[in-house]
Amino acid sequence: MLLYVLRRLLTAIPTLFVIVTLAFFLIRVAPGGPFNQERGLSPEIKANLEAQFGLNDPLWVQYLRYLKNLSQGDFGPSYNLPDFTVGELFAKGLPISIQIGASALVLALLLGTLLGIVAALNQNRTGDYAVIALATAGSTIPTFVIAPIIQLVFGLTWKLLPIGGWGDGALVNKIGPVLTLALPQIAIVARLMRGSMIESLRSHHIRTARALGLSDWSIVVRHALRGAILPIVSFTGPAAAALLTGSIIVETIFAIPGVGRYFVDAALNRDYTLVMGTVVVIAIFTIVFNLIVDIMYAVVDPRVRYD
Amino acid sequence: MLKTILKATVFATTLAVSAGAFHVPAFAEVVYNRGSAAEPESLDPHKTSTIYEANVLRDLFQGLVMQDEKANVIPGAAESWTVSDDGTVYTFKLRKDGMWSDGSPVTAEDFVYAFRRLEDPATGAEYASMLYPVKNAEEVNTKKGKPEDMGVKAIDATTLEVTLKAPTPYFLEMLTHQATYPVNKASIDKLGADWVKAGKLVSNGAYTLAEWVPNDHIKLVKNPKFWDADSVKIDTVNYIPTEDRASAIKRFEAGELDSYDDLPTEQLADLKAKFGDQIKVGPYLGTYYYAIKTDKAPWDNVELRNAISMAIDRDFLAEKVWQNSMLPGYSMVPPGIEGYTPALAKYADMSQIDREDEAKKILEKLGYTPEHPLKMEIRYNTSENHKNTAVAIQEQLKPLGVEVTLLNTDTKTHYSFLEQKGNYDVARAGWIADYKDPETFLGISRKASGNNYSDFDNADFEKAMDKAAAAGGNPQERMKDLADAERILVDNVGNIPLLYYSYHDIVSPKLHGFVDNVMDVHPSRFISKD
Numbered sequence: 001m002l003l004y005v006l007r008r009l010l011t012a013i014p015t016l017f018v019i020v021t022l023a024f025f026l027i028r029v030a031p032g033g034p035f036n037q038e039r040g041l042s043p044e045i046k047a048n049l050e051a052q053f054g055l056n057d058p059l060w061v062q063y064l065r066y067l068k069n070l071s072q073g074d075f076g077p078s079y080n081l082p083d084f085t086v087g088e089l090f091a092k093g094l095p096i097s098i099q100i101g102a103s104a105l106v107l108a109l110l111l112g113t114l115l116g117i118v119a120a121l122n123q124n125r126t127g128d129y130a131v132i133a134l135a136t137a138g139s140t141i142p143t144f145v146i147a148p149i150i151q152l153v154f155g156l157t158w159k160l161l162p163i164g165g166w167g168d169g170a171l172v173n174k175i176g177p178v179l180t181l182a183l184p185q186i187a188i189v190a191r192l193m194r195g196s197m198i199e200s201l202r203s204h205h206i207r208t209a210r211a212l213g214l215s216d217w218s219i220v221v222r223h224a225l226r227g228a229i230l231p232i233v234s235f236t237g238p239a240a241a242a243l244l245t246g247s248i249i250v251e252t253i254f255a256i257p258g259v260g261r262y263f264v265d266a267a268l269n270r271d272y273t274l275v276m277g278t279v280v281v282i283a284i285f286t287i288v289f290n291l292i293v294d295i296m297y298a299v300v301d302p303r304v305r306y307d
Numbered sequence: 308m309l310k311t312i313l314k315a316t317v318f319a320t321t322l323a324v325s326a327g328a329f330h331v332p333a334f335a336e337v338v339y340n341r342g343s344a345a346e347p348e349s350l351d352p353h354k355t356s357t358i359y360e361a362n363v364l365r366d367l368f369q370g371l372v373m374q375d376e377k378a379n380v381i382p383g384a385a386e387s388w389t390v391s392d393d394g395t396v397y398t399f400k401l402r403k404d405g406m407w408s409d410g411s412p413v414t415a416e417d418f419v420y421a422f423r424r425l426e427d428p429a430t431g432a433e434y435a436s437m438l439y440p441v442k443n444a445e446e447v448n449t450k451k452g453k454p455e456d457m458g459v460k461a462i463d464a465t466t467l468e469v470t471l472k473a474p475t476p477y478f479l480e481m482l483t484h485q486a487t488y489p490v491n492k493a494s495i496d497k498l499g500a501d502w503v504k505a506g507k508l509v510s511n512g513a514y515t516l517a518e519w520v521p522n523d524h525i526k527l528v529k530n531p532k533f534w535d536a537d538s539v540k541i542d543t544v545n546y547i548p549t550e551d552r553a554s555a556i557k558r559f560e561a562g563e564l565d566s567y568d569d570l571p572t573e574q575l576a577d578l579k580a581k582f583g584d585q586i587k588v589g590p591y592l593g594t595y596y597y598a599i600k601t602d603k604a605p606w607d608n609v610e611l612r613n614a615i616s617m618a619i620d621r622d623f624l625a626e627k628v629w630q631n632s633m634l635p636g637y638s639m640v641p642p643g644i645e646g647y648t649p650a651l652a653k654y655a656d657m658s659q660i661d662r663e664d665e666a667k668k669i670l671e672k673l674g675y676t677p678e679h680p681l682k683m684e685i686r687y688n689t690s691e692n693h694k695n696t697a698v699a700i701q702e703q704l705k706p707l708g709v710e711v712t713l714l715n716t717d718t719k720t721h722y723s724f725l726e727q728k729g730n731y732d733v734a735r736a737g738w739i740a741d742y743k744d745p746e747t748f749l750g751i752s753r754k755a756s757g758n759n760y761s762d763f764d765n766a767d768f769e770k771a772m773d774k775a776a777a778a779g780g781n782p783q784e785r786m787k788d789l790a791d792a793e794r795i796l797v798d799n800v801g802n803i804p805l806l807y808y809s810y811h812d813i814v815s816p817k818l819h820g821f822v823d824n825v826m827d828v829h830p831s832r833f834i835s836k837d
C-alpha cells in the first residue's frame with residue numbers, strides 16, 4: 001500500500017510538469033497582456049513595466065525562469081496586485097476557501113447520505129418523494145439565486161446573519177457561504193446515495209442477511225451501506241478538489257476573501273503568474289484527492305487491493 | 308467550538324462592560340466602513356493607476372497639494388507656493404510641522420527622491436506621465452536623460468523648486484494625482500519591496516495602513532503624527548471591497564457599510580425610491596464614446612461619420628439603457644470644468660426626428676439605403692451595459708440603412724486590439740479625467756497619442772492644441788484655444804461621444820462631509836460620523 005502511494009506521488013510530478021507547461025503557453029496565446037487597459041499606456045511606459053516583470057525576455061527564457069522559481073516554491077509576484085506575491089495571496093486566501101469548502105463538503109456528505117438512506121428505505125413513499133423533490137430543487141436552483149435569497153432572508157429580514165464579509169472568520173460569517181455551497185452538493189449526494197442504496201438492498205448478500213434474521217439496523221448500517229457508499233467515495237474526490245479551492249460566485253456575492261475569484265479574475269486580467277498559481281494549486285488538489293479516493297476504496301471495499 | 312463561543316461571550320461582555328465604563332462619546336472609536344466596488348492594485352503611489360487606489364492613498368499620503376471635500380486644490384505637504392512670471396518655475400514652501408508617521412520630518416529631499424523614483428524606468432510607473440511637464444522628466448522615464456537633470460531641486464529642507472518644460476496651467480491639478488505623492492526613502496532603502504506592507508508602510512497623511520487582507524478589507528488608523536490630526540474625526544477607516552453591487556446595497560442596508568461608491572444602475576429608479584437622498588448621482592468627469600476609424604474607407608468621410616453620430620439617440624441610451632446613471636453627451640470634454648465651455652456637436656439642439664431625417668438624407672446621398680445598407684461593426688468589451696448600448700444603436704441605425712454587427716471581446720483583448728491599431732470600424736472606449744482640465748480629454752485625439760483609437764489626424768486640430776499649450780501662461784486664452792480645438796474635433800467627428808459619466812454613491816445620513824463633486828473625491832479626513 002505504501003509503495004503504491006509512493007508510486008502514485010512520483011507519477012504526479014510529470015503530470016504536474018505537463019499541466020504547468022500547457023498552462024504557461026496557453027495563457028500567452030490569449031490576446032492582450034496584463035498592461036492593456038482602458039487608459040492605454042505609451043510604448044515606453046509599457047516597456048518599463050514589462051521589463052520590471054521580465055516580460056520582455058523571449059518566452060522560452062520566461063518559461064525556464066518560471067520552472068526554476070516554481071521548483072523553489074516561488075510563484076512570482078502578481079501583476080495586478082503587485083504588493084503581494086502569488087504565494088502570499090494563496091497563503092491568505094486558500095485557508096479561507098478550504099474552511100468554507102470543507103465545511104460544505106462535510107455537511108453535504110452527512111446530510112446527503114442520511115437523506116439518501118431515508119429515501120431508499122422509503123422507496124416510492126412520501127419520505128422518498130420529499131427527498132427527491134428537495135434534491136431536484138437543490139441541484140437545479142443555481143447558487144447565484146440561493147446566495148442572495150439567504151442574504152435577504154437571514155441577513156436583512158431576520159437579521160440573524162451578516163450579509164457578507166469574512167469578519168476574521170467569525171462563525172456567523174461562514175453560515176451563508178457554507179449553506180450556499182453545500183445545498184447543491186447535498187442534492188447530488190442524496191441522489192447518488194438513494195440509487196446505490198436501493199441497488200445494494202436488492203443484492204444477494206442482503207437477501208441472505210435478511211434470511212438469517214438480522215435486524216434492519218444491522219442490515220442497513222453494517223452490510224448495505226458498505227457497498228452503497230462506493231459511488232459517494234468516487235464523487236468525493238473531484239468534489240473536494242472543486243469545493244476546497246473556492247467558488248467565485250459564493251466568494252463574490254458574500255465578499256469572502258478566498259481564492260475562488262482568482263481563477264476567473266486572473267485569467268481575465270492576464271495576471272500570468274496568478275493564473276499559473278491557480279492551475280498548480282487545482283492540479284495538486286485534484287491529484288491528491290484522487291489518490292485519497294483510491295486509498296479509501298481499498299479501505300471500504302475488501303475486494304480492492306493495491307499490492 | 309465551545310471554547311470559541313465562550314471566548315466570544317467573554318469578549319463581548321468585556322466590550323459591553325468597557326463601553327459602559329467609558330460612557331463618554333469623545334472616547335468612543337469612530338469607525339467608517341467605506342465600501343468600494345473594487346480592490347486597489349498597489350498602495351505604492353508610484354505603481355497605482357485606478358481610482359480605488361487613489362481613494363486609499365489620498366487618506367494615507369499628502370502630496371504637495373491636495374483636494375478638499377469639493378475636490379478643489381488646497382495646500383497639502385506644501386503650505387504655500389509661488390510661480391515665476393513665465394509660469395515655468397514653481398517654488399513650494401513645505402510646512403515645518405509636516406511629519407512622516409515614523410516621526411521624521413517631511414523634507415524637500417523626500418519630494419526630489421519621490422519624483423525621481425516615479426520617473427525611474429526601473430520603477431515601471433504606469434502614471435509616470437503625471438510629471439512629464441517637469442523638465443527632463445519624460446527624458447528620464449524614456450531612458451534619454453539622467454535623474455539628476457530633472458527639474459526638481461531641494462533649495463533647503465523646506466523649499467522645493469520644480470522647473471517645467473513649458474507653462475502648464477493644470478500642473479497643480481496634476482499634483483493632486485496620487486502618483487506625485489512623496490514616499491519615504493529610509494523605509495524603502497531598508498525594506499525594499501516590503502515597504503508597502505501593512506504595519507510597515509510609512510506615510511505622511513491623515514492615516515496609516517494597519518491591515519490589508521486582499522478582497523476583504525484595508526484598515527487605516529488615524530495618524531497621530533499628521534500635522535492636522537486634531538481636525539481628523541474618524542479614527543478608523545475600513546475600505547471594504549464589495550464587487551457584487553447588489554450585495555453591497557444589502558450590506559449598506561444592514562449597516563455593514565456606511566457608504567459605497569457604485570450602484571447596480573439597472574435598479575437605479577427603485578433604489579432612489581427606497582433610499583431617497585442617500586443615493587447620490589451627479590455629473591462626473593468622464594466621457595463614454597465610440598472611436599471610429601477615420602483613416603479607413605468608408606469612415607474617412609466626415610459627412611458619413613457625422614450622419615452616424617447624428618442619428619444616435621443619446622437620450623434613449625441615457626434613460627433606457629443606463630437608467631439615467633449616464634447623461635447624454637455631445638462633446639468630448641464633459642461639462643463641469645471651471646472656465647471651460649465644451650464645444651457641443653452642432654446637432655445637439657435639433658430634435659431626434661430632425662436629426663434622423665437629416666442623417667437619412669446624407670446616407671441616401673452617399674448611396675446607402677435599407678436596400679443597399681452600409682455595413683458597420685461595433686466592437687465592445689464585456690459588460691451588460693456596453694452590450695445593451697451597442698444593441699440599442701444597432702436598432703437605431705437600422706432604418707437609416709446601416710447594418711450594424713456586434714463583436715464582444717473581454718477587456719484585455721479589446722484594448723490590445725485597439726492599441727495595435729487593429730482593423731475595426733467602431734469601438735467602444737471611455738475616458739475618465741485624471742485631473743480637472745480639458746486637456747486630458749482632448750489630448751487623446753492628438754495624432755501621437757497612444758489612445759487615439761480613431762487614428763484622428765487633423766492639422767487644424769494639432770495647431771489649435773499647440774496654440775493652447777503655448778498660451779499656458781494665460782489661462783483664459785488657453786481655455787478658449789482648447790474650446791477651438793474641441794470645436795474642430797467635434798465638427799470633424801474625430802470620435803462619437805455618446806454619454807457623460809456620472810458618479811453614483813450611496814451614503815448613510817450618519818456621514819457628514821461627503822460632498823458631491825465632479826471628481827467624486829471624498830477624503831476621509833474631512834468626513835465625520837454621528
